[in-house]
Structure formats: C-alpha cells, structure tokens
Amino acid sequence: xxxxxxxKRGERILFATLMIVTQLCSMEIENAGxxxxxxxxxxxxxxxxxxxxxxxxxxxxxxxxxxxxxxMVATFEDHLESLRRFAKDPETQKSLEAQRTLWExxxxxxxxxxxxxxxxxxxxxxxxxxEAADRTARLFAKQTGxxxxxxxxxxxxxxxxxxxxxxxxxxxxxxxDDPKFNEKLTRSMTLFEDSLxxxxxxxxxxxxxxxxxxxxxxxxxxxxxxxxxxxxxxxSLIYKKSNDILKDMNTVTGLYASLEKA
Numbered sequence: 001x002x003x004x005x006x007x008k009r010g011e012r013i014l015f016a017t018l019m020i021v022t023q024l025c026s027m028e029i030e031n032a033g034x035x036x037x038x039x040x041x042x043x044x045x046x047x048x049x050x051x052x053x054x055x056x057x058x059x060x061x062x063x064x065x066x067x068x069x070x071x072m073v074a075t076f077e078d079h080l081e082s083l084r085r086f087a088k089d090p091e092t093q094k095s096l097e098a099q100r101t102l103w104e105x106x107x108x109x110x111x112x113x114x115x116x117x118x119x120x121x122x123x124x125x126x127x128x129x130x131e132a133a134d135r136t137a138r139l140f141a142k143q144t145g146x147x148x149x150x151x152x153x154x155x156x157x158x159x160x161x162x163x164x165x166x167x168x169x170x171x172x173x174x175x176x177d178d179p180k181f182n183e184k185l186t187r188s189m190t191l192f193e194d195s196l197x198x199x200x201x202x203x204x205x206x207x208x209x210x211x212x213x214x215x216x217x218x219x220x221x222x223x224x225x226x227x228x229x230x231x232x233x234x235x236s237l238i239y240k241k242s243n244d245i246l247k248d249m250n251t252v253t254g255l256y257a258s259l260e261k262a
Contacts, residue, residue, distance in 0.1 A: 027078055029086040036149055037257040038079050040156025042099070042133040044246065045076045046126045047163035049110070051242070052120060054170035055235060057114035062236035063243075073110055076103070085134070092143075095136040102129045119176045123167075128162070147261040151202060154195050155256055158216075158249040161192040164243035165223050171238040173235055183227060192220065199252070209255055216248045 003085075029035050049072050055065035080099060087093045106125050109118060134157070141153035168185050171178060178184070200213050222241045 004055050021076050023107075027082045029082050032140060032144040033085060033146075033148065033152060033259070035086050036137065036144055036152045036251055037156060038132070039083055039137040039140045040253065041159065041250075042076060042079055043130055043137060043157060043160035044163055045072050046081075046130045046133060047160055047167045048072050048246075050123055051163055051167035051170050051239070053110070053114050054119065054167060054174050054176070056114065057119065058170070058174045058235065060088040060235050060239075062239055065239070069110070072086065073107065077107070083140075089139075089143075092136065092139045095132065095139055099129065099132045099136060100205065102132055116174065116176050119171060119174070120178065123171065123178070146259070148204060148256050149198065151204060151256040151259075152253060153247055155199055155253040158192060158195055158199070159246050159253065161188050161195075162242045162245040163194070163250060164188050165240050169238055170235060173238075174248075181218075185227060189223060196220065197256060198216070199200055204256070204259065206255065209252055212248050212252050216252075219248075 027038070037187070049069060052069035052072060053067040055062070056069060080096065080103065084093070084096045086098070087096055102125070106122070106129060109122055112118065137153055137156060141149040143149070144152070165185060165188050168178075168181060168188070172181055196213065196217060200210070200217070205213070212221060219241055226238070
C-alpha cells in the first residue's frame with residue numbers, strides 16, 4: 001500500500017513538473033494563420049487525451065500512451081496560454097476564457113488513475129471543451145481574412161476527427177457503455193469523409209497536399225472497414241492508424257497555414 005501511495009505521489013510530481021516546464025517554454029504565435037492552426041489543434045487534443053486515457057485504463061502500453069497523455073495535457077495548457085496572449089478582440093478572448101474555465105476541472109480529473117466510472121464523465125467534459133475549442137478555431141480562421149483560413153479550419157478539424165474515431169472505439173473495447181456510441185462514430189466518420197472530399201477539391205492544393213490527402217483517404221478506409229466489422233479490432237492497430245492520419249493532416253494544415261504568408 002505505501003508503494004502505491006508513493007507511486008501516485010510520484011505521478012503527481014511528474015505532472016506538476018510538466019506544467020511548470022510548459023509555462024516556461026510557452027509557444028509564441030506570430031500571425032492569424034498560425035493562431036487558426038493552433039486553435040484547431042486544441043480540438044484534436046481533447047480527443048487524443050481521451051484516447052490515451054482509455055489506452056492507459058485498459059493497461060495497453062503500445063507506444064507509451066501514459067507518457068503521451070501527460071505530454072498532450074501539457075501541450076493543451078501551453079497552446080491555450082499562447083492563444084490567450086495572441087488574441088486581441090474581445091469575442092476571441094471571451095471564447096478562450098471559456099476554454100480555460102472548462103479545462104481546469106478536466107486537468108484535475110486527469111491527475112487521478114483512469115477508471116471506467118470516470119471515463120464517461122471525462123468524455124462528457126471533453127466533448128463540451130471540444131465545442132468551445134471549435135468556436136475559438138472558427139473565430140481565428142475568420143480573422144485570417146483569406147480563403148486559406150477556411151481550409152485551415154477544415155483540415156484542422158480532420159485531425160480531431162481522426163482521434164475522436166479512435167477514442168470512441170477505444171472506450172468500446174475497454175468496456176465503457178456509451179448508448180450513443182454508434183451515433184457518435186457514424187457522425188464523426190461521415191463528417192471526416194465529407195470534409196476530406198471538400199479538401200481534395202480545393203484549387204489551392206499543391207502537388208504535395210494532393211499526395212498527402214490521397215494517402216489519408218487510403219488510411220481512412222481502415223476505419224470504414226472497422227465500423228462495418230462485428231469483431232473487435234486490436235487497440236494498438238487503431239492507435240497507430242489514427243496517428244498516421246493525424247500526422248498527415250497536421251502536415252496538410254501546416255501547409256495551408258503557410259499560405260497566409262504568401
């Protein structure tokens with residue numbers, strides 16, 4: 001029992017240390033395009049945190065989800081503070097303050113060991129935070145004043161959807177009973193596919209962007225097969241595929257954001 005208490009104390013110290021380091025190394029945002037990109041990334045982080053939480057709860061150590069969870073929590077904190085420093089207009093500042101208010105109790109929940117009982121409450125809180133982050137991302141995208149702003153928002157949301165599809169399935173594999181699982185997963189997959197089609201048709205796409213989007217479309221087929229299958233997929237495979245899509249969509253979003261400087 002003393003060893004368990006010592007272990008929990010050590011985890012809390014590590015968590016606190018990550019928060020301090022994050023505040024000291026906070027990112028500086030230089031323009032509206034970058035702000036739109038980073039604000040959109042906050043949406044993704046809410047779902048990646050949930051995915052990691054489920055992996056840790058299941059005791060699955062593939063790709064060290066516990067370490068990733070701590071890192072994603074620190075990243076969310078860092079980016080939120082950076083966006084708050086960059087925001088100038090009252091509406092965006094208010095939206096970011098709403099995120100901060102929603103984030104604080106979530107951060108406390110994440111300092112406790114994952115359990116199925118806490119998982120649904122955490123998911124509900126993260127979904128509300130996701131909506132708040134989406135509002136902020138849309139505000140920053142609008143502030144770019146360019147056509148690329150819409151693409152940054154759309155491709156940035158794809159990052160979130162890649163993690164959301166995986167997080168929902170992880171919770172199911174873990175045994176967390178969510179009566180709206182099928183509805184949430186179907187809605188996320190439909191939105192991802194429709195948005196991908198829109199991105200692939202953009203006249204702003206470079207050859208590099210077209211190549212990456214084609215690869216994303218191939219990887220998305222895995223989730224379509226997964227959704228139709230009656231058997232349970234291996235969590236580590238879901239984890240990897242979702243991160244493959246995330247990596248590619250992160251690159252595409254950054255490329256769209258770079259158009260702001262053109």
